[in-house]
Amino acid sequence: xxxxxxxxxxxxxxVIIAALYLAFRFYAWRQGNERIxxxxxxxxxxxxxxxxxxxxxxxCDIPFVNRGKQNGTIMDVYPRHLLPQEQFDNVSIxxxxxxxxxxxxxxxWESVIIxxxxxxxxxxxxxxxxxxxxxxxxxxxxxxxxxxxxxxxVGRSDWHISKQRIVLTAEELAQAMRQ
Amino acid sequence: xxxxxxxPIHTRILTDKDDIVEAIAHYAKDIIGPEDIxxxxxxxxxxxxxxxxxxxxxxxxxxxxFLCRFVPAEGSMSSVYGMQAAMELEGKWKVMGAFFIGAIxxxxxxxxxxYQLARQASLTDDVTGTMPPFxxxxxxxxxxxxxxxxxIVRRTGCYGAVVADVNDLxxxxxxxxxxxxxxxxxxxxxxxxxxxxxSQMTPIxxxxxxxxxxxx
Numbered sequence: 245x246x247x248x249x250x251x252x253x254x255x256x257x258x259v260i261i262a263a264l265y266l267a268f269r270f271y272a273w274r275q276g277n278e279r280i281x282x283x284x285x286x287x288x289x290x291x292x293x294x295x296x297x298x299x300x301x302x303x304c305d306i307p308f309v310n311r312g313k314q315n316g317t318i319m320d321v322y323p324r325h326l327l328p329q330e331q332f333d334n335v336s337i338x339x340x341x342x343x344x345x346x347x348x349x350x351x352x353w354e355s356v357i358i359x360x361x362x363x364x365x366x367x368x369x370x371x372x373x374x375x376x377x378x379x380x381x382x383x384x385x386x387x388x389x390x391x392x393x394x395x396x397x398v399g400r401s402d403w404h405i406s407k408q409r410i411v412l413t414a415e416e417l418a419q420a421m422r423q
Numbered sequence: 424x425x426x427x428x429x430x431p432i433h434t435r436i437l438t439d440k441d442d443i444v445e446a447i448a449h450y451a452k453d454i455i456g457p458e459d460i461x462x463x464x465x466x467x468x469x470x471x472x473x474x475x476x477x478x479x480x481x482x483x484x485x486x487x488x489f490l491c492r493f494v495p496a497e498g499s500m501s502s503v504y505g506m507q508a509a510m511e512l513e514g515k516w517k518v519m520g521a522f523f524i525g526a527i528x529x530x531x532x533x534x535x536x537x538y539q540l541a542r543q544a545s546l547t548d549d550v551t552g553t554m555p556p557f558x559x560x561x562x563x564x565x566x567x568x569x570x571x572x573x574x575i576v577r578r579t580g581c582y583g584a585v586v587a588d589v590n591d592l593x594x595x596x597x598x599x600x601x602x603x604x605x606x607x608x609x610x611x612x613x614x615x616x617x618x619x620x621x622s623q624m625t626p627i628x629x630x631x632x633x634x635x636x637x638x639x
Contacts, residue, residue, distance in 0.1 A: 272492055315496045317550050319478075319559050355551040355558040359496075398550060400491060400503060403478050 278316025278399035280358060282366065282408045283307045290412055292420045293369070300379050302370045302420060305344055306393060306410065309363035316399045321353045323368055324392040324407075332389075334382040335372045339391065342367050366393065370412065383421065388413045425632035429617040430454055431625035436554070439473035444574045446471070447627055452579070458634035460609065461575050461584040464618050465546070465598050466553050467626035468565035468586050475562040476511070478504035478550060486515045490522050499549035499561075508561040509544040517541060546588070546598070554621030564588075568599020576601045582634040585609050589616045 287306040294301040310316050323339040340351040344365035374382030394407040432451045455461060487507035499505040510518045518541045525537025538545035546564025553562050568586035575584035586599040595614045597606035617628045
């Protein structure tokens with residue numbers, strides 16, 4: 245008798261815990277998380293911001309939005325340009341990002357909270373420096389260059405790093421240089 | 424006739440390499456007089472004490488994942504890392520107990536019990552709570568704020584000192600003070616946030632002529 249009572253108590257406790265756990269999972273699912281995405285399709289074309297004999301500075305704005313249901317904090321954003329020397333070796337490249345709403349010029353991304361259904365703009369700068377000293381000549385033959393925009397986000401759940409890719413095409417660079 | 428005057432003191436970014444008392448002496452020695460009160464922002468005191476961490480350094484427990492889901496989005500405890508940071512100092516079971524007691528107290532229309540019981544939950548600033556480079560950090564409340572205030576008095580010769588938590592939302596609290604100070608009175612004087620926002624870099628405020636005005 246005692247054994248069956250004990251079994252009943254244990255089963256009841258397990259069922260209660262399981263029910264509470266499932267209720268919490270359902271609540272958390274309904275509550276949702278942040279979901280910050282870059283809208284790379286709506287990025288602006290690269291434009292020349294500064295042009296010297298040796299360097300060209302290109303700028304491009306990339307909108308982002310929080311499609312989730314919770315606040316998301318963008319802790320960091322940085323670009324990773326991908327142009328191996330085997331592919332093209334006439335320029336050296338520096339790239340950096342800033343929040344277009346709170347522009348900085350030190351390459352530092354200041355953490356920012358993005359509310360649900362709100363967004364902002366990442367401003368990407370790419371500086372090409374010609375290795376011979378004449379940027380117009382050095383960019384001849386420049387190939388399509390992928391740039392990963394890497395961003396770290398934290399919210400109600402664990403921090404995570406995501407990345408989305410844009411491409412600075414040869415045609416886009418040529419057109420920007422002509423303007 | 425002397426009047427109260429609030430003088431914000433501009434500093435460089437203070438870090439855990441700095442001593443807050445020496446920083447006050449360095450930046451405000453020409454301004455602080457024997458009738459003045461020196462006020463210092465609590466987050467800067469905590470930073471100079473190295474009392475901060477990063478989300479990447481924390482491993483959230485199930486208790487933090489559970490509780491943060493019930494905190495409104497505006498609070499530092501709504502983030503799993505903010506909650507975990509408070510648990511690291513207070514203890515996860517204490518925070519959990521405080522949370523349930525706070526929830527029961529809310530049923531009886533008594534708010535703020537959770538933050539009274541789990542003090543670090545109210546003092547911890549989540550990511551973005553302070554200025555760069557600490558915007559990527561979780562900054563705890565200051566350690567031993569009364570002793571910090573006493574050290575400021577001894578070092579600068581001022582009338583009194585307080586460690587204060589003030590924001591633009593008309594919330595002002597004195598977390599630690601030197602002997603003889605009335606924390607509620609000082610908090611009222613600081614209610615308009617003379618520290619300004621973080622980017623103004625004025626973590627020290629001197630209340631000039633306090634002793635003379637009080638004596639009137």
